[in-house]
Amino acid sequence: MQSDGAGLYALMLRSRRFEEAVADLWSAGRISAEMHLSIGEEGIVAGVLQHLVDGDAMALDHRGTAPLVMRGVDLVSLLREFLGEPDGLCHGMGGHMHLFAPELLAASSGIVGASGPAACGFALAHQHLRPNNVAVAFFGEGAMNQGMLMESINLAAVWSLPVVFVCKDNGMCITTPAKKVTGGDLCQRAEGLGAFAISVDGSDVQAVASHAEKAIRRARRGHGPSFIHATCKRPDGHFLGDPLLRIVRNPVGELKSKVGPLAKAAASVQGASVGRRAASLGSVAAMLTRAGKMHLAGHDPVIRQAKRLTSAEREVVEATVREEVAAAVRAAIDSTEARA
Amino acid sequence: MREMTYAQAIEDALMQAMASDPRIVVFGEDVHAIRMNLFARFGESRVRPTPISESAFLGAGVTAAMGGLRPIVEIMMVDFVAVAADALINHAAKVEAFSGGRWKVPMVVRIACGGGYGDGGQHEQALWGLLAQVPGMKVVVPSNPADAGALMLSAIEDEAPVLFMEHKLLADYWLDYLADGGRTGLDYQVPEAGARGVVPDTWGSIPIPAAQVLRAGRDLTMVGVGVAVHRCLEAAERLAELGIDAGVVDLRSVSPLDVDTVCAELAKTQRLLVADEDYKHFGLAGELAAVALEAGLQPAFQRVCVERTIPYDRRREVEVLPNAARIVDAATMLMSARTPSPLSVTHTSHSRSPGH
Numbered sequence: 299m300q301s302d303g304a305g306l307y308a309l310m311l312r313s314r315r316f317e318e319a320v321a322d323l324w325s326a327g328r329i330s331a332e333m334h335l336s337i338g339e340e341g342i343v344a345g346v347l348q349h350l351v352d353g354d355a356m357a358l359d360h361r362g363t364a365p366l367v368m369r370g371v372d373l374v375s376l377l378r379e380f381l382g383e384p385d386g387l388c389h390g391m392g393g394h395m396h397l398f399a400p401e402l403l404a405a406s407s408g409i410v411g412a413s414g415p416a417a418c419g420f421a422l423a424h425q426h427l428r429p430n431n432v433a434v435a436f437f438g439e440g441a442m443n444q445g446m447l448m449e450s451i452n453l454a455a456v457w458s459l460p461v462v463f464v465c466k467d468n469g470m471c472i473t474t475p476a477k478k479v480t481g482g483d484l485c486q487r488a489e490g491l492g493a494f495a496i497s498v499d500g501s502d503v504q505a506v507a508s509h510a511e512k513a514i515r516r517a518r519r520g521h522g523p524s525f526i527h528a529t530c531k532r533p534d535g536h537f538l539g540d541p542l543l544r545i546v547r548n549p550v551g552e553l554k555s556k557v558g559p560l561a562k563a564a565a566s567v568q569g570a571s572v573g574r575r576a577a578s579l580g581s582v583a584a585m586l587t588r589a590g591k592m593h594l595a596g597h598d599p600v601i602r603q604a605k606r607l608t609s610a611e612r613e614v615v616e617a618t619v620r621e622e623v624a625a626a627v628r629a630a631i632d633s634t635e636a637r638a
Numbered sequence: 639m640r641e642m643t644y645a646q647a648i649e650d651a652l653m654q655a656m657a658s659d660p661r662i663v664v665f666g667e668d669v670h671a672i673r674m675n676l677f678a679r680f681g682e683s684r685v686r687p688t689p690i691s692e693s694a695f696l697g698a699g700v701t702a703a704m705g706g707l708r709p710i711v712e713i714m715m716v717d718f719v720a721v722a723a724d725a726l727i728n729h730a731a732k733v734e735a736f737s738g739g740r741w742k743v744p745m746v747v748r749i750a751c752g753g754g755y756g757d758g759g760q761h762e763q764a765l766w767g768l769l770a771q772v773p774g775m776k777v778v779v780p781s782n783p784a785d786a787g788a789l790m791l792s793a794i795e796d797e798a799p800v801l802f803m804e805h806k807l808l809a810d811y812w813l814d815y816l817a818d819g820g821r822t823g824l825d826y827q828v829p830e831a832g833a834r835g836v837v838p839d840t841w842g843s844i845p846i847p848a849a850q851v852l853r854a855g856r857d858l859t860m861v862g863v864g865v866a867v868h869r870c871l872e873a874a875e876r877l878a879e880l881g882i883d884a885g886v887v888d889l890r891s892v893s894p895l896d897v898d899t900v901c902a903e904l905a906k907t908q909r910l911l912v913a914d915e916d917y918k919h920f921g922l923a924g925e926l927a928a929v930a931l932e933a934g935l936q937p938a939f940q941r942v943c944v945e946r947t948i949p950y951d952r953r954r955e956v957e958v959l960p961n962a963a964r965i966v967d968a969a970t971m972l973m974s975a976r977t978p979s980p981l982s983v984t985h986t987s988h989s990r991s992p993g994h
Contacts, residue, residue: 327824330756330952331817382756382951393758393950408760409721410690443689446721471690473671479689539819542671552820556674563675568657570681578678578685581670 306348306503307603308615310340313364314600315623316373320363320380320394323627324538329380333394333539336364338501338532339466341599344368345506346434346464346526349514355403355420355433357413361466362397362406365436369402373623377630385633403433411444413437414463418450421459421517432460432517439527440471442484448491451523455492460517462510463493463525466500468532468592473542475588488525500528501597504606531597535589542589642837644783644808649675651787651841652710655794656680659708662794665695666712666748672811673712692722696747700730700799703745708794716751716765716803730799731774742797746790751779752805752865752915754959755817755826759948762806762955764914766863767921769801770893776800776846777892779863781808783835785844785890792843800846805864808832827956829868847889849896851903855885858909858972859937861900861926863889866913866960873913873965880966882973884911892922900926901933909972910937913960918943938975940968 317335324333336343339361347368350356358365366376371387379386380394388398395408405416417435424431441447442465454461465484469476485495494516496509506528513524535543545552560582564575596602604612642650656662656676665686670677677685688695692713699711713719719726726747733743753762770777776798780786786804793800806812807828818824852867853874860870867888874884885903889896904910910930912923923941930937942960949955957964 324819325821327821330824330950332757332761332819379950382949382953384951388950390951390954391759391947391949393756396758396760396950408758409718411721440690443691444721445691445693471667473668474687479687537819539821541815544820559675560678563653564678566653566657566679569679570684574681574683575678578670578681581682582674582678585671 303504303603303606304611304615306344306507307600307607307612308619309344309348309368310503310600310603311615311619312622313340313343313367315619316367316626317363319623319627320377321534321538323377323380330382330393332537334360334537335534336361337534338468338594338598339530340364341503341602342464342466342500342506342528342530343436344599345503346462346510348507349511350432350434353403353428353431355417355424355431356405357416357420357433357435358397358404358406359410359413359437359441360395360406360408361436362404363394366397366399366402366404369404371399371402373626374629377626378633381630381634383634411437411441411447413441414444414447414450417461417463418453418457418459421454421461422457424460430518432462432514434462434464436464436466438471439465439467439469439476439480439484442487443471443480448487451488451491451493451525454523458520458522460520461523462513462517463488463523465525465527467527467529470536470588472536473540473585475585485525485527488527493523493525495525495527497527500530501599501602503599503603530599531592531594533592533594535592540589542586543592545586546590639836640839641834642783643810643834644786644804644832645811647783647787647837648790648804649673650837651790652676653679654841655791656684661706662708662710663702664710664712665699667714669712672815692718693725696722696725697729699745699747700725700733700743703743703799704733704741708744708746710746710748710794713747713749715761716749717760717763719749719765719769726769726775726799726801727772731772734798735774743799744797745799746793747799747801749801749803750806750809750812751803752807753948753955754807754865755813756950756952756955757816758950761816762948764864764916764944766801766803766892767916767925770922774798776894777803778846778890779803779805779892780890781805781864781867781888782832784837787837787841788844789846789890791841792846795843796846803864805832807865829865829872832865832868844890847891847894847896849887849889849899851885851899852888853884853886855907856883857907858882858911858969859885859887859900859903859907860911860913860965860969861887861889862913862960863892863922864915866915869960869962869965870913872962873969876962876966877969880970882969884969895925895929897929897933901930901935904930904935904937908935908937910939911965911969911972912941912943913965914941914943915960916944918945938972940972942968
């Protein structure tokens with residue numbers, strides 16, 4: 299098992315720089331529609347994935363880019379997929395929300411909670427065909443309220459499936475605060491369904507790695523599923539161009555068209571009581587305040603890990619990653635322009 | 639008369655309805671943000687965000703309606719209805735029949751649908767044919783602001799469950815939210831007449847079904863809903879230049895289907911072209927051919943539909959969704975077939991008459 303701090307740093311930094319390049323291409327209009335990145339979640343993803351071996355499976359959510367990058371999928375083929383090109387990873391058919399890599403047993407879905415049943419099925423196939431392999435499911439805390447995911451934890455428990463359920467908790471379900479829509483405690487919920495549950499600070503990749511190691515070992519030994527609850531901050535919100543963050547970053551421009559109708563609606567004759575309307579407006583203001591606090595600050599897993607390394611160790615990793623990502627972007631763009 | 643966007647029209651009609659009927663409540667994911675104006679005016683007790691638990695809150699919508707509320711349940715995209723299909727197929731659609739007509743489900747399900755902005759085949763489907771197949775539910779698909787507001791009122795007033803499907807290409811806030819994300823200069827081939835238009839000062843409902851003949855035509859009748867209606871209108875202009883007089887019917891509701899209006903047009907033209915953003919097989923297009931046959935008509939038939947999973951790549955997506963060029967091609971094929979008569983139905987390599 300690779301346990302060196304520099305290795306974890308390299309996994310995360312590679313994903314971070316790659317996703318930053320993806321964000322630039324998206325901002326330039328070269329990538330269409332929604333783009334959900336894992337920036338801020340890298341500590342969780344790297345800490346779990348560093349324990350995977352050949353034959354292990356990954357059930358991914360709509361943030362599948364980082365796990366695939368960390369498992370070594372060719373960066374150019376990922377970029378070509380996001381550009382919608384026929385030579386992309388999935389021939390330009392899936393896009394970033396629907397990434398599939400059969401050689402890695404990695405399947406994504408844009409349906410919230412769908413990684414739960416997917417991991418169970420991979421794990422069932424493992425039980426029959428690859429008894430030492432495991433399946434990992436990645437999802438957000440919002441998905442924990444989806445029936446199919448809760449059912450999956452129970453299914454994995456009663457069938458003793460080798461699944462590690464990884465909950466990446468940034469406290470926001472799309473744009474709704476998780477506390478507002480989640481009853482009880484998530485670890486207790488998972489325990490109640492029969493899984494072994496662990497809670498960890500997801501911005502500390504070494505802490506995640508150490509907990510994940512236990513969970514994966516249990517699964518490999520046939521001791522059934524685990525649930526890792528890992529906290530994180532995601533500075534880009536739900537997706538690039540998150541409307542709440544746009545308002546926070548450019549209040550005058552973004553609110554110009556929204557304040558008029560909002561004030562008119564709040565002041566209309568028929569409707570809720572003054573108190574209830576004030577509560578609504580207060581809740582809108584609180585929502586924006588919360589959005590303003592989504593920045594990484596001290597919770598950046600990449601920076602936290604960098605601080606554990608010597609400057610010489612950091613520089614080697616950084617130079618390699620910088621060169622690799624830049625070359626991938628160049629190659630992906632060049633082949634489009636060469637064809638044009 | 640006022641001018642509004644498609645999204646504003648729906649909100650304006652909802653404001654009118656909610657102000658006069660306190661039983662109307664709205665719930666769904668993120669509605670405090672997506673429906674911020676309704677949230678500000680009517681408060682959280684009537685505009686309530688939900689967990690990402692479609693099967694629970696859509697199922698709850700059914701019995702909330704049975705319990706006396708007039709719920710408007712929001713499912714962010716029709717693709718996600720699959721997660722909660724049980725609430726619709728086995729419950730909302732069944733209660734009236736199972737109770738011998740003694741209990742009804744006056745629920746509206748507000749659902750965004752449709753593609754054309756590069757979000758991939760799990761977030762851009764139409765699926766209205768699938769949903770309309772089950773008896774006991776109605777499905778409306780407005781194609782312009784005036785119809786959107788009016789059909790929202792129709793849906794609210796109806797005692798049956800009504801699925802109100804708003805096309806994302808017509809609703810500017812969905813495009814801003816899902817496609818642009820603050821970026822500018824991206825083009826989605828939005829039909830202008832669908833995205834913005836004149837609406838009445840006070841909203842009134844329109845009866846369902848109420849297909850509308852948007853353009854009378856002598857040579858063939860083109861039928862669709864939502865964005866496809868606008869693609870047909872565009873195709874009709876091009877066909878006119880080719881000397882083909884093509885009519886366009888906006889169904890406005892998929893279920894129930896306005897058979898009388900469609901058949902009245904077909905009786906004149908004897909040619910049916912369905913443009914549908916839903917899947918080709920086992921859906922609206924085939925159903926229209928079937929109802930024409932049942933009515934004793936034998937029109938020559940072509941359909942321009944989605945035939946496979948919608949590609950993420952926008953260049954291929956545009957080809958897979960019905961577009962004016964494909965409709966024009968299909969129409970010229972229809973015209974090249976000899977006009978079928980009830981006694982001798984013609985076959986060509988291009989046109990399969992559904993009579994055989």
